[in-house]
Amino acid sequence: MVSRTTDDYRAMVVAGCAAVCEPAFWAGFDRSSAAGFYDYFGQLTEHEPRRAAKFGLPHFCWLCINPKEAEDVQLAQEVIALIPQFLSRPNVLGIGEIGLNKNSRNELKVLELQVDLAARQDQLVLVHTPHLEDKLKGTRLILDVLRADGRIPPGRCLIDHVEEHTVKLVLDRGFWGGMTLYPESKCTAARAVDMIEQYGGERLWMNSACDWGVSVPLAVPYAAQELRRRGHDAGMIDRLIYGNPKRFLSQCAKFRLPEAAS
Amino acid sequence: MQRRQLLDLYYLEARSKLLDLAAFLDRVERAPGEADFRWDAFHAALARMQASPGGRAAGVLDALSDPTTEPIPVATTKAACGAWPGNAVS
Ligand SMILES: [Zn+2]
Numbered sequence: 001m002v003s004r005t006t007d008d009y010r011a012m013v014v015a016g017c018a019a020v021c022e023p024a025f026w027a028g029f030d031r032s033s034a035a036g037f038y039d040y041f042g043q044l045t046e047h048e049p050r051r052a053a054k055f056g057l058p059h060f061c062w063l064c065i066n067p068k069e070a071e072d073v074q075l076a077q078e079v080i081a082l083i084p085q086f087l088s089r090p091n092v093l094g095i096g097e098i099g100l101n102k103n104s105r106n107e108l109k110v111l112e113l114q115v116d117l118a119a120r121q122d123q124l125v126l127v128h129t130p131h132l133e134d135k136l137k138g139t140r141l142i143l144d145v146l147r148a149d150g151r152i153p154p155g156r157c158l159i160d161h162v163e164e165h166t167v168k169l170v171l172d173r174g175f176w177g178g179m180t181l182y183p184e185s186k187c188t189a190a191r192a193v194d195m196i197e198q199y200g201g202e203r204l205w206m207n208s209a210c211d212w213g214v215s216v217p218l219a220v221p222y223a224a225q226e227l228r229r230r231g232h233d234a235g236m237i238d239r240l241i242y243g244n245p246k247r248f249l250s251q252c253a254k255f256r257l258p259e260a261a262s
Numbered sequence: 263m264q265r266r267q268l269l270d271l272y273y274l275e276a277r278s279k280l281l282d283l284a285a286f287l288d289r290v291e292r293a294p295g296e297a298d299f300r301w302d303a304f305h306a307a308l309a310r311m312q313a314s315p316g317g318r319a320a321g322v323l324d325a326l327s328d329p330t331t332e333p334i335p336v337a338t339t340k341a342a343c344g345a346w347p348g349n350a351v352s
Contacts, residue, residue: 102342103333106336132345133345136323
């Protein structure tokens with residue numbers, strides 16, 4: 001996790017996390033050139049797996065240009081042209097997190113280009129949905145892009161950061177939904193459990209954000225505690241927090257966990 | 263779970279959040295200043311919460327969402343503010 005210290009890797013291992021999956025995202029500032037992304041993709045595919053391995057934590061990643069830097073279409077096209085050479089690296093799971101941020105025309109154009117890349121390269125897809133007031137509109141626009149393209153099977157695409165007003169839209173169209181647990185914004189563990197109880201745990205998973213803002217790498221183990229408080233049994237909790245991500249990610253042949261963890 | 267069990271789990275926490283919310287409304291009302299679209303959106307969301315049994319969380323989120331369907335011409339900021347500014351002018 002490029003934004004985190006090794007203390008967090010150790011804490012995740014101690015808490016029982018079996019792997020970490022890191023999407024390509026915004027650095028908190030805009031990169032000044034495609035070369036900045038080239039270096040970042042190297043960091044995600046070479047340096048971070050080594051750093052995580054020191055703590056016994058398998059590290060996987062997703063590659064893309066994130067929607068917050070997608071307003072500059074020319075830069076985005078240069079970055080997208082860099083991605084294929086990294087896709088065969090052993091820890092790369094697919095294209096992500098692509099999506100929208102402010103729901104602009106250029107963001108939409110770049111989303112279409114990256115959906116096309118994922119389809120041509122037969123990659124799994126991880127989608128970021130916008131925050132706060134932009135989420136509902138953005139989720140609808142993203143689902144429209146995926147439907148219009150038609151080449152990404154919904155079962156191979158996870159729409160992340162769903163909340164109560166978007167979860168049904170996503171699940172009804174056959175996609176996986178990700179509930180991102182945050183201490184301050186987005187979704188709390190209690191609300192995530194509400195959604196699981198209402199919509200079932202078949203294609204939902206919970207993830208933690210480990211970014212530059214206030215976020216908690218152990219949010220998933222904490223959510224397991226919340227599931228226990230709500231009376232869910234160990235088998236259900238294991239299916240939800242371990243089995244579901246494993247089922248989705250195993251559609252990529254490179255996703256392998258050590259025997260002891262699987 | 264039974265209603266009583268859920269209340270045992272969450273009542274005190276929710277009561278505390280309800281008081282924080284009430285105090286926030288008082289605090290803003292005491293303060294001088296201009297109208298703000300976030301304040302109007304917040305009240306609209308409170309009304310939706312009261313009027314949406316079974317779907318209160320989704321109702322609040324809907325009330326605070328951009329209701330338009332067309333992409334915006336250009337993104338001039340990266341941040342979201344939690345309410346749709348368009349409510350102020352519509
Ligand atoms: Zn995201």
